[in-house]
Amino acid sequence: MDPHLLRTFVTVVHRRSFSTAAEELGYTQSAVSQQIAALEADLGLPLLHRRPVALTAAGERLLEHAAPLLLRHRAARADVLRSAESPIGQLTVAASPLACTPAVARSLSQAGTAVTLRTAEREKVVELVASGAADLGFVDGISAPSDPLRLPDAGPLTAIGVAEEALVVVLPGGHPLSRRRGLALADLADALWLQAPAAVSVERLREMAGTGTFRVGFRYDGADLHTVGNLAAAGHGLTLLPSSVAAGVPLTAPRLVHRVEMLHAPLAPGPVRAVAERLGQTI
Structure with a gap:
């Protein structure tokens, strides 16, 4: 399934309009209509009612799979680009609101490079790390002692418990x-x-x-x-x-305990990997 067609489908659904989706994606309305038609032809099923825009039963099922599929696609792209990592100039970190504990904050000061911290909900942190928009992530949640947090499936991410x-x-x-x-x-x-x-x-x-x-x-x-x-x-x-x-x-x-985990995607030898390993040891 072509991820470009799937992205167009998701945008049309969220905007509930072919013309608004076309404006957001930078396409003509005709191009958006052709892409939706191509996706429907590939699956052999209608996905959208046109006037007004609404999901068919098949479209509803596809939408359930769309976000994980698109995230996996972005994660694969990020992983390939990460394998040719250049020297780090700045570390981008994403953290859920309660994940930046005093120990985590102290460890970031020892990263050895400039750090940009972005706060987001836990599911969004997972997405940012998987897609390469963040080098490292910190997520928090409630669990039994030593039990890992239940995180969305976003590809091969490593989760390391750093605080309870x-x-x-x-x-x-x-x-x-x-x-x-x-x-x-x-x-x-x-x-x-x-x-x-x-x-x-x-x-x-x-x-x-x-x-x-x-x-x-x-x-x-x-x-x-x-x-x-x-x-x-x-x-x-x-x-x-x-x-x-x-x-x-x-x-x-x-x-129960409040647990914090550090997340990262597969890391090739290089600056980001060194920082991740150092943080895991100092928290």
Whole structure:
């Protein structure tokens, strides 16, 4: 399947317009129509209704596969280019909001070169590293001690655990549970929780506790941790954060930790590989 045709298909779907997709891709509208027709001819199935633009059943199935396929294509290109690596001038690092722990931050100061740090959600960090847009990535999440994080499949990436720390339940001031020495997640299933990508999602809480409760009290789509802490302190919902980030009551059950992993694609001998190995040893 031609990745150029697949990219055009995804753009048309997201823009819901052949003309807008053509403008974004730098093609004529006729060229976009021809590319969609060529993709449909290759598969032998209609993928889009034209007026208005809408997915057919076959188009919906193809869209599910499109993002991983295109990412794999970019990852393969990046891997080939990486094999002819030139001397490093600047290290580009991508990190999810809670992945840049004090230890990670200190290690980056020892990289021996200029560093540009880009913050993104965990799935986006994986994509940036796989596609070559970032030399290294740091991702965080909640797991059992020593268990690897579950990351999207984006080709041959190496994930190295570099930090684990305790989790705390962040409560508003004066909360009746704030004097506890420890809290079990199951005891908080009926409480209101913050839904924030920078912290733990309510869906993940339900999975970890094995229950379908846990109610969303407030939704915050940003990544600023001060805002997360302020919302929790104001009583908009509870949240889980690493103990180095916020004060709270330790989570005692289930046994979970906040884990950080360093990601990199296959690296040929050279400056970036040396930096990755050095960081892995110093964190």
